[in-house]
Amino acid sequence: MVRMKYPLSILLVLLFVTGCAPMMAPVSGPPSTPPAPATPPPDDEPGDVRDGVPGDVIVPSSPAPERASSSAVAQLVANAWEYSRAGEYDRSNAVVERALRINHTEPEIYLVMASNYFAMAQLQLAEQLARQGLPLAGSNGAVKRDLQRLLSQIISAK
Amino acid sequence: MAKARGRKKRPGKRKGNSRGRWLTRLFWLLVVVGLLFLLAVDAVVYQKFTGKKWSLPSHVYSRTLELYQGLSLSREQLKWELDSLGYKQVTAAKAPGQYSVSSRRVEIFSRGFEFWDGSEPAKLMTLTFAGNSVSGLVDAKRVEMPLARLEPMIIGGIYPAQKEDRELVQLGQLPPALVAALVAVEDQGFYSHHGVSFRGIFRAFVANVKQGRVAQGGSTLTQQLVKNFYLDQQRTLTRKALEAIMSVLLEIHFSKDEILETYFNEVYLGQAGVRSIHGFGLASRHYFQQPVEELELHQIALLAGLVKGASYYNPWRHSDRAQQRRNLVLDVMARQGVIDATQAAAAKKKPLDVVTSRPGGGRWEYPAYLDLVKRQLREDYQASDLETEGLRIFTNFDPQVQRKLERRMVSRVKNLESGYRMTAGDLQSAAVIVRVGAGEVLAIAGDRQPGYAGFNRALDARRPMxxxxxxxxxxxxxxxxxxxxxxxxxxxxxxxxxxxxxxxxxxxxxxxxxxxxxxxxxxxxxxxxxxxxxxxxxxxxxxxxxxxxxxxxxxxxxxxxxxxxxxVEMSPLDVAQLYHTIAANGFYSPLRAINSVFTAENVPLKRYPFAAEQRFDPTVIHLIHYALQVVMREGTGKSAYKRLSQDLVLAGKTGTTNDQRDSWFAGFSGNYLSVVWMGRDDNGKTPLTGGTGALQLWTDVMSELDNRSLVFNQPEGVSYHWVETKTGLLGRKGCAGSRYLPFIDGSEPIENGRCIPEPLDNVVDWLKDKLGW
Missing domain, CATH: 3.40.710.10 (DD-peptidase/beta-lactamase superfamily)
Known part of the structure; x- marks a missing residue:
């Protein structure tokens, strides 16, 4: 009888609990509370242990802020495109490698190099460079699209 | 019989005729032999002069310093770079090779340079600094420049057995005062004689008789060139005669300018260890660390004076002699009307101005890196070509990074030895630093002692990793x-x-x-x-x-x-190659020391471009980057964060072998990968682990570099989930023992752990609570 007396309440409780439980396990975003540190003594370094640093500091990077060096990189990339358009692929690659030295995470660098090698019919290397640039493109939609388009061209040319 | 009789009848006349005939024949024979000899000498003179005159060693250059806003470079570091390149500090830079410094600014008049991707003209620029980085870069008109670059510095050479070194210069490159000084001091009649100056010989003869010793030579510049270029150093009459003949022949075939230019490149002007310095081009860098074009009058006079005896007038060893000789040259120049008395007096007041550290101990000090350069070059070039073709080899060597590595290695190794009471000198170390992404080897230490040219542990010490x-x-x-x-x-x-x-x-x-x-x-x-x-x-x-x-x-x-x-036994360079693939998102790029090679005539020959090949999926790399960050944040590498910023994302791994014979650390930030090894050459035990030994030096070095955080972007195909670390089951945020871990899509746990209550348990608990059971 008791069961019949509160059917709606039980149903609501069930819905609440079952509905909320998965929601309590987030799928993204850094945790706010550190998990319990598990710090057994390191086997490689017995003499230099300090209190465990919470593991929640290891989270995916947010998009990198614009670096002050970006104008130098942009200038080099622009110069490299000019040489590339003029058919001076080796010179273009030499220029864009200077940008690579300054910031190797700029995806357009790989786009320039991949385009040059594609034009030079070095398809294998062109493909690898395009693949290397893609994960770096992130939110840079235009470069990402160009890299994807180039990659399709390379693959169909192979 | 008839012949015999005939001879007997008129012996005197026949004898006379015969002797005359023989003499005539002998004369003609000598003429022919003489002519043949002259022809042969002429051929030698002509061929050697028109052919390849010298075996030129290859010269190795560092990386180019790119200057741009945001570059991490202090004013002092820039000043060091400029000083190493032989730039002169002045109050206001007005000519290439000069710079001036104020509290926040450095003004540079750069030298022009021919790079692979084009020439960089000489230009005036001003850099402003904020802390330890460049906050602004403007040109002479105060217009903002996106970037500029300085020429690379020479860091070494590849020499043939005799180690004769020179840097070729053309006559047009030389300051007119230098040409005039040499002619004034060594051969005033150079432009009027035909190779040999009888007036000069007579003058020298008189001077020598007067002084009762050989005080003056009568050789012309042409004769001096012939002596050095074609002949040996014997002082015999025959050789003197040959020298005169060759000098005349040389003057017949070639112009005065051609002879003078060859002289300027041939003459011996000093010694740097086992290397002999030939020619004014290299001598200028040797004594002043400046290109010959930039020399001032007092420097020109010293170089011209050294021709008489580079060892005797060595400005480091015999500065007084050198100064007297220089002043004498200035007097002669003034007397000859090349300069006026005021100029001479002003130049005499100047110091010798030679570089403080003697070459050999100052600049050629990176043998471990040069070792790698040579090995990589031998994949494309014959050793003989490298020693004789005068190639110009541009590398990725970063002298600033090398300097930091060496300084830190010296102090850390000593510190560890004393701290652990090891026998002084027992502990050895080697390290390699690589630019992440580009795969460029920036610095190498092959021994705890900087500049040690023996066993290169960074390349050759294969130790269990x-x-x-x-x-x-x-x-x-x-x-x-x-x-x-x-x-x-x-x-x-x-x-x-x-x-x-x-x-x-x-x-x-x-x-x-x-x-x-x-x-x-x-x-x-x-x-x-x-x-x-x-x-x-x-x-x-x-x-x-x-x-x-x-x-x-x-x-x-x-x-x-x-x-x-x-x-498995690997060298630090091998380990660096492995870790670079991990650092570069799973893309393998062969580690490169060489950037490009030019011929002696500055014609681009070969470039060593960047190349990459995907060897691992980005999802796997993301996971291993996570685990290597655990090493740094919580595990065996965490002591690094005692001295490095907590905001810096780093990944790395310690290594210790049995009985602690080897201490390793390999780790990387977003832009630098460093691998450090420590141990003993006799493979003996040490008190060091990877964490207490190599990691400490690694941290020292990384703390000096402009590190950027490792880019730890979540790639497609990876998602994060809360997981109970003790069970591997799904956990939840805030629950003790739960951790937020990345998973390759589809591999995440699906079963709930104890952190996630079952729905029914919740209901029961709630009911119990409500009903007071």
Missing amino acids: GSTIKPAVYMTALEQPSLYTLSSQIDDAPISVESENGEVWQPRNFGRESHGQIPLYEGLGYSYNQATAKLGMDVGLPAIINTVRRLGYEGSMRELPSLMLGA
Whole structure:
């Protein structure tokens, strides 16, 4: 009888609990509370242990802020495109490698190099460079699209 | 008989005729022989002068310093770079090769330089600084420049056995005062004689008789050139005669300017260790660290004066003699009307101005890096070409990074020796620093002593790599996401493995303790040997060897279980190659020391471009980057954060071999990868682990570099989940023992752990609570 007396309440409780439980396990975003540190003594370094640093500091990077060096990189990339358009692929690659030295995470660098090698019919290397640039493109939609388009061209040319 | 009779009848006349005939014949024979001799000498003179005149050693250059807003470079570091390039500090830079410094600014008049991608003209620029970085870069008109670059510095050469070194210059490059000074001092009649000056010989003869000793030579510049260029140093009459003949022949064939230019490149002007300095081009750099075009009058006079005896007038060893000689040259120049008396007097007041550190101890000090350059060059060039063709080799060597590495290595090794009471001099070290992404080798230390040219441990000391191999074991496992994830439970318990020859291998943890079931990431983070061995045996040795190969190791590996804990021997450079593939998102790029090669005539010959090949999936790399960050944040590498910013994302791995004979650390930020080894040359025991030895030096060096955080973007195909580390089941945020871990899509746990209450349990608990049961 008791069961019949509160059917709606039980149903609501069930819905609440079952509905909320998965929601309590987030799928993204850094945790706010550190998990319990598990710090057994390191086997490689017995003499230099300090209190465990919470593991929640290891989270995916947010998009990198614009670096002050970006104008130098942009200038080099622009110069490299000019040489590339003029058919001076080796010179273009030499220029864009200077940008690579300054910031190797700029995806357009790989786009320039991949385009040059594609034009030079070095398809294998062109493909690898395009693949290397893609994960770096992130939110840079235009470069990402160009890299994807180039990659399709390379693959169909192979 | 008739002939005999005839001779008897008129003996006197016949004898006379015959002698005359023979004399005539002899005369003509001598004429012919003389002519043939002259022709032969002429051929020698002509051919050597028109052919390749010298065997030119190759010169090796550092990287180019790119200047741009945001560059991490202090004013002092820039000043060091400029001083090393031989720029002169002045109050206001007005000509190439000069710079001025104020409290926040450095004004540079750069030198022009021919780079692979084009020429960089000489230009005036001003850099402003904010702290230790460049905050602004403007040109002479105060217009903002996106970037500029300085020419690279010469860091060494590749010499033939006789080690004769020179840098070719053209007559047009030389300051007119230098040409005039040489002619005034060595051969005033140079432009009027035909190779030999009888007036000069007579004048020298009179002067020598007067003084009763050989005080003056009568040789012209042409004769001096012939003596040095074609003949040996013997002083005989025959040789003097030959010298005169050759001088005349040389003057017949070639112009005065051609002869003078060759003289300027041929003449011996000093010694740098075993290297002999020839020609004014190299002598200018040797004594003043400046290109010859930039020399001032007092420097020109010193160089011209050294022609008489570079050793006798050595400005470092005999500065008074050198100064007297220089002043004498200035007097002669004034007397000849080349300069006026005021100029001479002003130049005489100046110091000798030679560089403070003598070459040989100052500039040619990077043998370990040059060793790598030579090895990589030999893949494309014959040794003889490298020693004789005068190639100009541009490398990726960064003198600023090298300087920091060397300084820190010297102090850390000493500090460890004294701290652990080791015998002084017992501990050795080697290190390699690489630019992440570009795969460029920036610096190498092959010995604890900077500049040591012997055994290069960074390239040749193959030592067991210990736990630095472990990422390969874990990557092999993580490449099978259906079987292994970062939260997979592995057993850290004693393990015995019997090899084919019946030997039993029983690895133990460093601390001799077992930790039971642990999540996979902890096995790497805390470098547990037993857990790693267990995991390695499960994934299989062939697969691990395959991973090591894909990471970039091409040497031999034996399929032994101990390989999983680093029994394979590698050099620091080998380890750097492996870790670079990990640092560069799974893309293998051969580590490069060389950037490009030019001919002696500055014609581009070969470039060593960047290349990459994907060897690992970005999802696997993300997971291993996570685990290597655990090493740095919580595990065996965490002491690095005592001195490095907590905001800096770093990944790395310690390595310690049996009896602590080798201490390793390999780790990287977003832009630098450093590998450090420490140990003893006799392979003896040390008190150091990877963490207490190599990691300490690694941290020292990284703390001096402009590190950027490792880019740890979540790639497509990876998602994060809260997981209970003790069970590997799903956990939740805020629940003790839960951790936020990345998983390759589809490999995440689906079963809830105890952190996530079952719905019915909640209801029951709620009811109990409400009803007071």
